[in-house]
Amino acid sequence: MTLTTTRPLAIHGIGVLATMDGTGPHGLGLVHDAVVVCRGAAIVDCGARGAVAIPSDAERVDAGGAAVVPGLVDCHTHAVFMGDRSDEFARRARGETYAQIAAAGGGIRATMRAVRAATVDALVAAARPRLRRMLARGVTTVEMKSGYGLTVEDELKLLRAARALRDEGPVHVEATLLAAHAVPPEAASASAWTTTIVDELLPAVAREGLASACDVFVEQGAFSVDDGRRLLTRAAALGLRPRVHAEQLSWQGGARLAAEVGALAASHLEHITADDARRLADAGVVAEVLSLAQVFLRGQRAIPGRLLKDAGCVVAVGTDLNPGTAMSCDLPLAAGLAVTQSGLYAEEALAGITRDGARALGLSDRGVVAVGRRADLVVLRATSPLALVYEWAEPLAAVVVAGGRVVHRWAAG
Amino acid sequence: MTLTTTRPLAIHGIGVLATMDGTGPHGLGLVHDAVVVCRGAAIVDCGARGAVAIPSDAERVDAGGAAVVPGLVDCHTHAVFMGDRSDEFARRARGETYAQIAAAGGGIRATMRAVRAATVDALVAAARPRLRRMLARGVTTVEMKSGYGLTVEDELKLLRAARALRDEGPVHVEATLLAAHAVPPEAASASAWTTTIVDELLPAVAREGLASACDVFVEQGAFSVDDGRRLLTRAAALGLRPRVHAEQLSWQGGARLAAEVGALAASHLEHITADDARRLADAGVVAEVLSLAQVFLRGQRAIPGRLLKDAGCVVAVGTDLNPGTAMSCDLPLAAGLAVTQSGLYAEEALAGITRDGARALGLSDRGVVAVGRRADLVVLRATSPLALVYEWAEPLAAVVVAGGRVVHRWAAG
Numbered sequence: 001m002t003l004t005t006t007r008p009l010a011i012h013g014i015g016v017l018a019t020m021d022g023t024g025p026h027g028l029g030l031v032h033d034a035v036v037v038c039r040g041a042a043i044v045d046c047g048a049r050g051a052v053a054i055p056s057d058a059e060r061v062d063a064g065g066a067a068v069v070p071g072l073v074d075c076h077t078h079a080v081f082m083g084d085r086s087d088e089f090a091r092r093a094r095g096e097t098y099a100q101i102a103a104a105g106g107g108i109r110a111t112m113r114a115v116r117a118a119t120v121d122a123l124v125a126a127a128r129p130r131l132r133r134m135l136a137r138g139v140t141t142v143e144m145k146s147g148y149g150l151t152v153e154d155e156l157k158l159l160r161a162a163r164a165l166r167d168e169g170p171v172h173v174e175a176t177l178l179a180a181h182a183v184p185p186e187a188a189s190a191s192a193w194t195t196t197i198v199d200e201l202l203p204a205v206a207r208e209g210l211a212s213a214c215d216v217f218v219e220q221g222a223f224s225v226d227d228g229r230r231l232l233t234r235a236a237a238l239g240l241r242p243r244v245h246a247e248q249l250s251w252q253g254g255a256r257l258a259a260e261v262g263a264l265a266a267s268h269l270e271h272i273t274a275d276d277a278r279r280l281a282d283a284g285v286v287a288e289v290l291s292l293a294q295v296f297l298r299g300q301r302a303i304p305g306r307l308l309k310d311a312g313c314v315v316a317v318g319t320d321l322n323p324g325t326a327m328s329c330d331l332p333l334a335a336g337l338a339v340t341q342s343g344l345y346a347e348e349a350l351a352g353i354t355r356d357g358a359r360a361l362g363l364s365d366r367g368v369v370a371v372g373r374r375a376d377l378v379v380l381r382a383t384s385p386l387a388l389v390y391e392w393a394e395p396l397a398a399v400v401v402a403g404g405r406v407v408h409r410w411a412a413g
Numbered sequence: 414m415t416l417t418t419t420r421p422l423a424i425h426g427i428g429v430l431a432t433m434d435g436t437g438p439h440g441l442g443l444v445h446d447a448v449v450v451c452r453g454a455a456i457v458d459c460g461a462r463g464a465v466a467i468p469s470d471a472e473r474v475d476a477g478g479a480a481v482v483p484g485l486v487d488c489h490t491h492a493v494f495m496g497d498r499s500d501e502f503a504r505r506a507r508g509e510t511y512a513q514i515a516a517a518g519g520g521i522r523a524t525m526r527a528v529r530a531a532t533v534d535a536l537v538a539a540a541r542p543r544l545r546r547m548l549a550r551g552v553t554t555v556e557m558k559s560g561y562g563l564t565v566e567d568e569l570k571l572l573r574a575a576r577a578l579r580d581e582g583p584v585h586v587e588a589t590l591l592a593a594h595a596v597p598p599e600a601a602s603a604s605a606w607t608t609t610i611v612d613e614l615l616p617a618v619a620r621e622g623l624a625s626a627c628d629v630f631v632e633q634g635a636f637s638v639d640d641g642r643r644l645l646t647r648a649a650a651l652g653l654r655p656r657v658h659a660e661q662l663s664w665q666g667g668a669r670l671a672a673e674v675g676a677l678a679a680s681h682l683e684h685i686t687a688d689d690a691r692r693l694a695d696a697g698v699v700a701e702v703l704s705l706a707q708v709f710l711r712g713q714r715a716i717p718g719r720l721l722k723d724a725g726c727v728v729a730v731g732t733d734l735n736p737g738t739a740m741s742c743d744l745p746l747a748a749g750l751a752v753t754q755s756g757l758y759a760e761e762a763l764a765g766i767t768r769d770g771a772r773a774l775g776l777s778d779r780g781v782v783a784v785g786r787r788a789d790l791v792v793l794r795a796t797s798p799l800a801l802v803y804e805w806a807e808p809l810a811a812v813v814v815a816g817g818r819v820v821h822r823w824a825a826g
Contacts, residue, residue, distance in 0.1 A: 026503075084796070086803035090439075090759035093752045133807060295708070296805070298753040330806035333746075339506045340711040346503035383497070390499035392709070393743035393806035394546060411824050 009038040009404055010058040011377060015065040017046070018385035019369040020355045026347035028385065029368075036068065038375035041403040046369055061399055061406065067385045069350070070369050071140030071376025071402060073357030074331045076267055076288050076318030078178075079144045080127045080161050083114035085323045092298075108148070108182050111323055115148040115158065123161035124168075130321065131171045133329040135408045138378035138388075138397040141172045143318070143361055145215055147181030150193075152201050155179045159210035170407035172376075174361050176243060177205050180216040180223050180231055194227040198234045206238040212362075213264060215243040218254030225253045232261045241362055247271040259283035265316065265360040269308065270294065270301045277304075277311035286360040287313040289344065289352065291337035293326035305342035315344065316360035317352030332388045332396065339389055346389045353388075375404035422451040422817055423471040424790060428478040430459070431798035432782040433768045439760035441798065442782075449481065451788035454816040459782055474812055474819065480798045482763070483782050484553030484789025484815060486770030487744045489680055489701050489731030491591075492557045493540045493574050496527035498736045505711075521561070521595050524736055528561040528571065536574035537581075543734065544584045546742035548821045551791035551801075551810040554585045556731070556774055558628055560594030563606075565614050568592045572623035583820035585789075587774050589656060590618050593629040593636050593644055607640040611647045619651040625775075626677060628656040631667030638666045645674045654775055660684040672696035678729065678773040682721065683707065683714045690717075690724035699773040700726040702757065702765065704750035706739035718755035728757065729773035730765035745801045745809065752802055759802045766801075788817035 012035045019029035035052040037045040045052050054060070088106045092098070101107050115123070127144075134142060144165070146158035159175050166173035179197045180190075187193035205211050214235035216228040223231075232242035241264045246254025248268035258266035259279035266280060267288035280287055287308045294303055308315050317338045320326040328334075335349040344352065358367030366374040379399040380387060387396060400408035425448045432442035448465040450458040458465050467473070501519045505511070514520050528536070540557075547555060557578070559571035572588050579586035592610045593603075600606035618624050627648030629641040636644075645655035654677045659667025661681035671679035672692035679693060680701035693700055700721045707716055721728050730751045733739040741747075748762040757765065771780030779787040792812040793800060800809060813821035 084800070084803075086759075086797045086799040089752070089803045090799050093756075093758045292805070295750070295753055327803055328805035328807070333806045337708070339502070340708055343506075345506045346499075384499045386499040386503050387497075390497075390502045390740055392705075392741035393746045394741070 006040060008044070008055045008058040009061065009375070009401065010054040011036045011061045011063055011068060011379065011401070012049070012054060013065060014063040014068045015383050016067050016385065017369060018067065018069045018350070020070055020351055021368050021370055026345065027351060028347055034068070036369060036377060038401065038404040041375055043369060043371055043373050043375050045371060061379065063379045065383065066398060067380045067382055067387065069138070069378050069380065069385050069388065070354045070367050071378055071400065072138045072331055072353045073141040073361065073367055074134060074139050074318050074353070075143050075265065075316045075357040075360035076290060076320050077142055077144055078147060078322035079130050079142060080123050080158050081111050081115060081148050081323050082118045082123065082126050083111055083323060085110060088324065108324060109185065111148045112150050116151070116154050120157055120161050120164060123158065124164045127161065127165055130329050131165060134331065135171055135400055136395040136397055137330060137332055138400055139171065139331050140376040140400065140402040141174065141358070141361070141363065141366060143174045143176060145176045145178035147178035150179065150182060150184035152196065152204065155201055156204060156210065159205060163210060170402045170405070172402070175211040176213040176215050177201070177211040177240065178215040180227065182217070182222060190223050190227055194223065194231055197231060202234055202238055202240070206240065211240060213243050214240040215245060217245040218252050218257065219245070219249055220252065225257050228254065228257050229261065232263065236261065243267070247276070255280055258285045264362050270299060270303050272304060272307070274307060274311065277308050277313055281312035286356065287315045288360055289315055289317050289338050289342050290320040290326070290334070291317070291341045292328055292334040293320040295337055295341055296327065297325045303342040305338060305344040309344070309348060314356050314359055315348060315352055316356045317349055318357070330393060333393050336389045336392050346386050349389050350385060375401055377401040381410060419453060421457070421468045421471040422474065422788070422814065423467040424449045424474045424476055424481060424792065424814070425467060426478060427476040427481045428796050429480050429798065430782060431480065431482045431763070433483055433764055434781050434783055439758065440764060441760055447481070449782060449790060451814065451817040454788055456782060456784055456786050456788050458784060474792065476792045478796065479811060480793045480795055480800065482551070482791050482793065482798050482801065483767045483780050484791055484813065485551045485744055485766045486554040486774065486780055487547060487552050487731050487766070488556050488678065488729045488770040488773035489703060489733050490555055490557055491560060491733070491735035492543050492555060493536050493571050494524050494528060494561050494736050495531045495536065495539050496524055496736060498523060501737065521737060522598065524561045525563050529564070529567050533570055533574050533577060536571065537577045540574065540578055543742050544578060547744065548584055548813055549808040549810055550743060550745055551813055552584065552744050553789040553813065553815040554587065554771070554774070554776065554779060556587045556589060558589045558591040560591035563592065563595060563597035565609065565617065568614055569617060569623065572618060576623060583815045583818070585815070588624040589626040589628050590614070590624040590653065591628040593640065595630070595635060603636050603640055607636065607644055610644060615647055615651055615653070619653065624653060626656050627653040628658060630658040631665050631670065632658070632662055633665065638670050641667065641670050642674065645676065649674065656680070660689070668693055671698045677775050683712060683716050685717060685720070687720060687724065690721050690726055694725035699769065700728045701773055702728055702730050702751050702755050703733040703739070703747070704730070704754045705741055705747040706733040708750055708754055709740065710738045716755040718751060718757040722757070722761060727769050727772050728761060728765055729769045730762055731770070743806060746806050749802045749805050759799050762802050763798060788814055790814040794823060
């Protein structure tokens with residue numbers, strides 16, 4: 001007797017499969033007229049039609065000549081939050097400064113108050129539709145940061161919400177502790193809050209296994225390089241991989257710190273230098289280009305995506321989804337903006353939301369279509385994989401497969 | 414006996430109605446706890462709940478406390494086209510120039526060849542899903558330009574496709590003749606093609622009533638101010654309202670021409686001067702800000718939305734949907750980008766896709782919620798009307814009413 005869960009899944013009729021394995025023109029690893037066979041959560045066979053045998057008992061998905069890409073990976077989000085900051089968006093447009101908005105009770109502290117007042121269940125309920133929106137765009141893996149609680153208990157609450165969302169599926173959630181997102185109003189200083197994180201929060205997170213990484217916002221008014229070093233060194237000792245928000249609003253040395261501590265990734269990077277970029281490349285730190293946030297924030301300085309690529313960096317692209325500076329769940333749009341605003345090639349941007357997005361999370365089991373990899377796949381409503389970066393703001397996933405199961409189908413409407 | 418078509422429609426439970434009538438803070442004309450009653454294609458009553466009587470036989474739509482806005486108006490699209498130019502997008506990202514791409518058979522001529530080879534039915538079938546995408550975002554009125562046929566017969570074919578889409582509904586289509594979009598490969602010169610348009614095409618379009626406006630792309634390599642004057646003067650004499658693509662890639666004097674001929678609207682305007690902006694304002698020419706195209710084209714120069722507003726211009730926002738420089742059906746995203754990239758206030762951008770979008774089309778019957786106006790309304794999946802410009806790339810229409818009928822409901826997924 002065969003368990004139904006072991007029944008294989010075959011995607012056939014694939015016009016073009018973008019394996020994203022780095023081979024062929026621009027590294028897309030294209031296979032025309034392809035078939036992919038999955039068993040359990042893994043890909044067990046894939047290639048041109050004639051070279052792949054479809055098991056007779058397989059559940060079949062006909063791609064109808066469309067393009068197929070790996071399940072998308074959003075390597076940088078703040079997707080668990082409460083409240084709406086559309087009024088702040090309108091006030092910034094009228095020229096109010098962030099300092100004025102913060103003084104009037106707005107900004108990150110508005111989200112913090114809403115999060116502190118919420119239960120884990122309420123946080124999960126608020127984030128669930130965001131994950132559904134992502135899934136409709138082909139996203140099967142999402143990184144999710146804490147950072148709006150800013151007390152030990154409220155940061156743990158955010159990570160518990162992330163874990164509940166992970167348990168719920170089908171989108172795979174990777175949680176990151178970002179308690180060093182802002183200095184809490186109750187803290188004496190950034191350094192004092194860093195000490196609380198190091199002494200209390202990190203050990204608790206490690207004990208409960210609530211996060212796989214630890215991030216820090218290195219910036220004026222937020223955390224210094226020294227705070228960051230202390231935090232990330234302790235995190236690494238506890239098994240949490242370091243990440244850094246670096247050089248977003250000004251040059252502070254966060255990217256150098258990321259290279260020094262061997263971080264998984266450094267994000268934003270608007271003010272990075274060529275020397276910094278080489279250090280990231282040499283240290284194997286993935287550069288996260290968050291062009292959607294740069295555009296949403298009306299930043300005057302573009303993210304130097306070409307500089308990063310020319311230095312040899314692996315470049316990932318994320319949405320940075322958050323209610324203050326990037327209110328969008330649309331990862332393919334972020335990739336399109338990374339092309340036009342940050343100088344990535346279209347193929348590099350596509351790699352940034354698949355293969356290189358997975359690398360930013362340290363996940364070697366996904367982001368590429370190959371035997372043995374996780375069976376996360378997207379059948380597009382398009383014949384070219386480049387449609388993902390070219391057709392803006394349209395959910396293009398026809399069928400989404402996560403862990404070998406069909407988890408989403410486009411409802412024509 | 415009452416005909417079912419005359420049964421009124423009442424939208425109740427409106428948390429906040431943005432009438433966009435120019436009153437109140439930032440001109441949003443907000444009414445809290447509101448009701449709108451429609452009969453036939455018109456709004457017959459609207460206001461705060463206690464002040465509006467819902468007819469006992471009315472079909473009811475419960476907004477559930479959500480925000481309601483006028484049906485959105487996309488004042489500038491090239492929505493009827495064939496073919497895919499994702500490869501060109503990728504080539505431009507790698508640094509190829511438009512001239513190189515055109516020399517290799519790409520660019521606008523690629524679309525032209527595909528359009529020439531297509532039937533009216535094929536053009537309609539290609540455009541229909543684009544209109545559905547627009548409808549899901551709350552768009553009930555769309556301007557649609559010809560300009561990819563570039564022969565007399567093929568331009569008429571595009572306009573006949575637009576008319577078929579208009580007849581089909583429910584999105585209202587306003588067609589514009591833009592034969593002066595590019596110089597056809599067969600034409601001896603821009604001037605010679607202008608003569609053909611003036612002598613042959615415009616009279617045929619006027620005879621068949623195929624377009625309500627005539628547009629021209631005034632630019633180096635396209636059409637001169639003199640070509641434009643000759644064309645638009647003739648168009649106006651035949652009852653087609655003038656429009657101008659002006660100062661997009663360089664300053665050519667197109668905006669001055671628009672003011673001189675009393676055009677409905679001038680579009681793009683990246684290179685406009687303060688003097689030009691005053692001329693537009695004085696002449697009552699609506700300025701069309703197409704920020705989505707500016708971002709998609711990776712233009713180095715932002716559209717000076719504030720300059721236009723400060724000069725007193727009415728400013729509309731359109732997608733510019735087209736396969737070369739703005740591959741998106743998302744009008745609210747265009748409005749969001751007009752805020753962050755072109756300096757419009759959030760409320761101005763919202764007006765730009767409602768009230769002022771309608772003004773760009775010379776349609777005084779829509780774009781505002783008021784008694785006697787067309788019953789085009791959108792119930793949002795949001796409690797603030799500003800969500801439209803703040804939440805990027807998510808179809809936010811819960812219920813769309815066009816001409817007094819419910820024509821779209823969001824399918825949760």
